[in-house]
Amino acid sequence: YGYKGKDEWGRFYDFMEGYNSAGGFIPTRMPNVFHYPTLRPWIPVEEPNPGEFILERNPYYYKVDTEGNQLPYIDRLHRSYVTDLEMENMKILSGETDVQCQFLRLTDYPLFKRNEEKGGYKVMPLKAWQDQMLMYIFNLCPKDPVMRKIIQDVRFRRALSLALDREEIKESVFLGFGRIAQIAPLPGSPCYEEEFEKSYVEYDPERANKLLDEMGLKWDENHQYRLRPDGKRLTLPIIYYEVTPTATPGAELAKEYWEAIGIYVPLKQVNGQYYWKLYNANETVASVWWLDGANVTFGWVSRFSPTTPMWVQWYNTDGKQGIEPLPVAKKVYELSDLYWSVPSEEERIKIEKEIWRLQAENLWVIGTVAETPLPFVYSKRLGNISIAEKKNYYTITVLEAAEQWFFKK
Numbered sequence: 175y176g177y178k179g180k181d182e183w184g185r186f187y188d189f190m191e192g193y194n195s196a197g198g199f200i201p202t203r204m205p206n207v208f209h210y211p212t213l214r215p216w217i218p219v220e221e222p223n224p225g226e227f228i229l230e231r232n233p234y235y236y237k238v239d240t241e242g243n244q245l246p247y248i249d250r251l252h253r254s255y256v257t258d259l260e261m262e263n264m265k266i267l268s269g270e271t272d273v274q275c276q277f278l279r280l281t282d283y284p285l286f287k288r289n290e291e292k293g294g295y296k297v298m299p300l301k302a303w304q305d306q307m308l309m310y311i312f313n314l315c316p317k318d319p320v321m322r323k324i325i326q327d328v329r330f331r332r333a334l335s336l337a338l339d340r341e342e343i344k345e346s347v348f349l350g351f352g353r354i355a356q357i358a359p360l361p362g363s364p365c366y367e368e369e370f371e372k373s374y375v376e377y378d379p380e381r382a383n384k385l386l387d388e389m390g391l392k393w394d395e396n397h398q399y400r401l402r403p404d405g406k407r408l409t410l411p412i413i414y415y416e417v418t419p420t421a422t423p424g425a426e427l428a429k430e431y432w433e434a435i436g437i438y439v440p441l442k443q444v445n446g447q448y449y450w451k452l453y454n455a456n457e458t459v460a461s462v463w464w465l466d467g468a469n470v471t472f473g474w475v476s477r478f479s480p481t482t483p484m485w486v487q488w489y490n491t492d493g494k495q496g497i498e499p500l501p502v503a504k505k506v507y508e509l510s511d512l513y514w515s516v517p518s519e520e521e522r523i524k525i526e527k528e529i530w531r532l533q534a535e536n537l538w539v540i541g542t543v544a545e546t547p548l549p550f551v552y553s554k555r556l557g558n559i560s561i562a563e564k565k566n567y568y569t570i571t572v573l574e575a576a577e578q579w580f581f582k583k
Contacts, residue, residue, distance in 0.1 A: 213235075213236065214232060214235075215231065215235045215246040216229035216246065216251050217230055217231075225254065226252075226254045226255070227254075228250065228253075229250070229252075230249065232246075239578070246576070246578075246579075248579060248580060248581065259277060259419060263282060266295065267285075267292075267293050269292075269293045269553075271295075271551070272552065272556060273551070273556070273576075273579075274552075275549065275572075275573070277416070277418075278419060278548055278551070279549075280299075280307075280349055280351065280547065280548060281347065281349060283297065283349065283549045286549055286551060294555075295554060296551070296553075296554055297549050298550050298562065298563040299547035299548070300548060300566075300567060301545065301547055301566065301568045302545075302547060302548045302568070302569060303466075303569055303570035304465055305465045305467050305468050305545070306465040306541050306544050307348070307418055307420050307543075308424040308462065308543065309357055309462070309463055309464065309539055309542060310424075310461075310542075311461050311540075312325055312460050312482075312538070312540075313325070313459050313460070313482050313483070314478065314481065314485065314503070314538065315456075315482050315483075315484040316459045318459075320404050323403075324402065325410075325459070326500060327389055328537070329388060329389055331537040331538075332374050332385055333382040333383075334410075334432060334537075335374040335375065336382040337382040337435045338377065338427075338428070338540070339431060340377060343424070343427055344542075346423070346427070347424065347543075348543050351546045352543040352544055353545055355375065355543065356371050356372065356374065356537075356541045357465055357474070357475065357533060357539050357540065357541035358371035358533070358534065359371075359469075360468055360544065360545065364523050365468075365523060367527065367530070369534065370530050370534045371541075373534035373535070374537060379434060386400060386435060386436065391436070394407070399436050399437070400437060408436065408437050409440065410460050411439070411441075411442065411460065412440070412442070412460045412461060412462065413444060413449065413461055414441075414443060414444070415448075415449045416443070417446070417462075417463055417464065418463065420464075421462045422443065425441050429441055453480065456484055470513060470526050470530075474538070475533040476506060476509070476529055477489070478503065478538065481539065484497040485503060489507055502532065502536060506532055509525050510529065513525045513526065513529070550569050556579050556580070557580045557581070557582050558575075558578045558580060559572060
């Protein structure tokens with residue numbers, strides 16, 4: 175990573191901060207992973223097969239419990255990776271995994287619950303660390319100039335949002351859990367405003383159709399699909415990978431809703447590596463994702479990253495490369511830069527609210543349901559985990575305390 179010499183260890187560990195928790199650490203993210211000094215509770219020592227890692231406790235780990243015992247309690251971890259969600263579920267049901275919560279579908283919670291005794295595990299619904307498990311993102315400057323003009327028209331994005339039946343999404347994808355909301359700060363945030371999360375979230379296909387009519391996107395002779403100004407069928411391809419367990423059902427529902435207002439929506443699921451290749455080549459138009467957190471320090475609403483590569487390139491090169499954003503998008507970039515330069519929290523909150531106001535008006539990304547839980551599965555043999563349900567912890571909170579887990583005798 176370009177860090178050389180003892181004077182740069184601080185920068186290296188700062189870079190590695192995201193990998194320091196036991197739950198989030200994935201050895202394959204780093205080359206030569208067996209050769210790094212580390213502050214983590216476990217050290218990777220062996221890779222028996224591609225995607226399979228053995229980790230052993232770090233004898234120099236710096237944390238101790240209240241009785242002076244050095245953490246972590248567990249001596250050895252065996253991490254293996256599976257190819258799809260169905261294989262992951264099979265390993266849970268057969269009792270072959272001790273801990274799992276990543277990429278589990280809430281719709282599988284009843285399945286896990288029914289098989290607790292047989293599988294020798296417990297399952298608890300914990301708050302997802304993501305604010306939203308399903309959102310729709312758009313490349314606001316795609317390669318096709320006709321589609322670019324369409325998707326940059328705010329009426330188009332508002333129509334897409336109004337065409338979504340979020341009540342059905344909430345029931346079918348999230349089993350009735352959560353709260354219908356646009357991409358916006360959560361209640362309790364100093365930036366929360368009810369109007370932000372209520373912006374264009376009502377299910378109103380009639381109004382959506384009117385907006386598309388206003389844009390001049392006429393229906394074909396059979397009233398099956400709308401047409402672009404150049405006479406071609408209006409098409410919004412969704413290319414995605416399983417970055418979130420709701421990706422496929424979310425994409426399929428969007429296809430149903432948006433085709434009902436005359437937009438042809440072909441779906442294409444790809445692997446992650448190929449997706450980013452398409453993204454970097456500006457070949458994506460729409461996708462499905464999750465919202466890490468409603469915070470302007472993430473790029474979704476303040477940097478158009480990772481949604482619109484041509485605007486990002488323009489910003490990163492001071493306009494020497496890429497394509498100049500819309501004036502309102504340039505205002506977002508200016509506000510984002512200002513956010514990092516002002517000294518007071520009061521000023522930062524004021525700027526944040528303006529960025530969120532622009533998101534609510536322009537819908538750079540479109541939200542569905544906020545604050546939904548995820549299944550957290552753990553072996554009955556493991557201790558120091560069950561308290562998470564009583565305390566209503568986030569899944570990531572439990573994972574980041576993995577050095578405190580222990581196996582019961």
